[in-house]
Structure formats: structure tokens, C-alpha cells
Amino acid sequence: SQTIHQWPATLVQPVGSPLSLECTVEGTSNPNLYWYRQAAGRGLQLLFYSVGIGQISSEVPQNLSASRPQDRQFILSSKKLLLSDSGFYLCAWSLQGFSGANVLTFGAGSRLTVL
Amino acid sequence: QKEVEQNSGPLSVPEGAIASLNCTYSDRGSQSFFWYRQYSGKSPELIMFIYSNGDKEDGRFTAQLNKASQYVSLLIRDSQPSDSATYLCAVSAGNNRKLIWGLGTSLAVNP
16 A cells, blocks of 8 residues: 655744755655645645656745655755745645546645744 | 635534535536545545546545536535544646645534
């Protein structure tokens, strides 16, 4: 069966500090991978998605970046955090080339507080 | 602007009752419809998805889709306190990797 791991679970960072969140998927090959952010009182916002190694699509211009160095590894980064980067970050995966419902499975999430 | 709208709630129902959650969407080309449940502080988890008009049942949950009226609903029969959560509706068109999400409806099931 497939599992998705995401870490760290929580972190508190000062403004201007760097960020690295990591996500790995087990039990499947060549998944679609996603980074979402859920801010308080707001809906799920798609930040990045990837259909393969080194292939990243950005949905929202911001000071965040994503990388996919390996097939089942997805990393969210920032060089300098802003207060507005606070939120609940969710990694998710779905099957490639699935022409039916594109079902997302989420990791446990990383709660980021920028002070 | 493609939108998905849900009543934010809170929707409060007594234990054992039927909870009815509704979602409307603006993109008439939408093809797949999802219901996720999110407990406070946790990540969303899939309840069910539907892509054909009509009803789809899974245990105590029934999803209903009406493409002509552009709405999808989720019925929870025999509601339990453990069903208390926020329910997120999401909609996608074709094989679009990008889902459009509603803001969710908060459900409280009272013992």
C-alpha cells in the first residue's frame, strides 16, 4: 500500500529565516506530487505540482520554491520567510495518467508559524 | 473565475440524524467531484468521489451529483459525534491536476 510521509510536523521560524519541508511517497512509482497551503480561514491553495523528476509547475508567485530531486521526494523551500508564509502546508500525491477521478492523498501536514 | 461554494456552517445535527452538506460549482465543464473530511488540526482525508449524475453510496455516506443544476451534496446517515469535522468539496475538470476547493462546511454532531 502507498504511504506519504511529511516532516517536520510543526516548526516556528523567525522572519527572514530559510525553510525546508520534505515529503516522500512509498509504494508507488511516478506519482503526481503537490504542495498546498491552508491558511487560517482560507481554503486550500495549490502552490506547486510536479509530474516527474525536475518538473515543477508553480501556481502562485511568491517567495517559495519546490524541487523534486527523486521520483518520490518533493521539497518545499524558502530562502527568507515572510509573516504571510505562516500556515498549514500539505503534501499530496495522485496517480499519473489516471483519466478518471484524480484522487489526492494528503500527508499529515506541516504547521509553520513565522514570528 | 472558477468557484466552488459551500455554506461555512456550523451545521449542527443530533446524533443519529441525517446530515446534509451541499456544494455548488461554477464551471459547467467540471467532471469529477470529491468530498474530503478534515478534523481540526489534521490533513484532509477522502470520503468519496463521484463523476456521474445520480447517487453514489458508501456505507453511511451518499454523494449526490446534479450536473444540470451544478451542485453536489453529501448525506451522512446515522450521524455520529466522530463525524464532527469540516467537510471540503473539491471539483476538477477532465484530467486537470488542479482541483478547485470550497472553504468547507463545519459539522457538529451532538450526542
